[in-house]
Amino acid sequence: MADQDNKTATVLGIIGTILWCIQLIPQIYQNFRRKSTDGLPALMMLLWAGAGVLFGMYFIAQSANISLQIQPQIFTALCLFTYAQCLYYGKHYRIGKTAVYCVVVSIVCAGLQVAAAIPIRESQLYKSNPSPYCWPILMIGIMAALCLAGGLIPPYFELAKHNGQVIGISLPFLCIDSSGALFSFASLWFPQTKADGSTADTDYLGMVLYLIVPAMECGIVTSHLLWWIRIGRHQKKNDKLEEKQADTLSDVEMQSQTRPVFSDDDDDDAHEN
DSSP states (O other): OHHHHHHHHHHHHHHHHHHHHHTTHHHHHHHHHHTOOTTSOHHHHHHHHHHHHHHHHHHHHTTOOHHHHHHHHHHHHHHHHHHHHIIIIISOOOHHHHHHHHHHHHHHHHHHHHHHHHHHHHSHHHHHSOSTTSHHHHHHHHHHHHHHHHHTSHHHHHHHHTTTOOOSSOHHHHHHHHHHHHHHHHHHHSOOBOTTSOBOOOOHHHHHHHHHHHHHHHHHHHHHHHHIIIIIHHHHHHHHHHHHHHHHHHHHHHHHHHSOOOOHHHHHHHHHO
């Protein structure tokens, strides 16, 4: 039974990892196609990159299943790439400056994980209490949760600016991101067996970390849906009506230009006849 739970947790974790491998691709593509990151807060991506680093420390220190250890690395890389787009398209940094900036930040992120996670895992403090509730692990998890939740606050300010409409944030990205978080949450639900054969403590903090994402992203999608019900669908009808009126005016102008024009001399000749 324990082996089955471990396999189930690994499979669910792998599915979550795959989804989080592609989560930001729709957003990256949208930014590239529009050549703009208007409506996508750069602070959101920077905070998420920080959360990814803390996630990495959190799971590496606990020797969690390999998919959960890899997942934060991919998440951080995608966040930094999207942050680079925010610098290039939004702040108009030169491409060389953007690349150097992001490479330096990536090296710092990797260094922080190695410098923190491995010493914590090998410390007597953690060995005497090898659980998510060992206070260094607990503090890292709490900071990760704060960064993750904090990264989803700036989009709400953008929603307030646009009457609740989502502008600049890819809705497919939000859906894939939430799905990946839910699968990762499910992977933590199954009891896992440690190397010594004992059952690991249920990681409730990790579950909270993964539930924050779909909860706050659901609010963003709901805001856009309410905007569409209140304003968007009427705006679409008005746009179609204005387009139809513009076509009608254009047809009238074309007809007026094709009518024959008679000069005053032609009118005089007609009267004499």
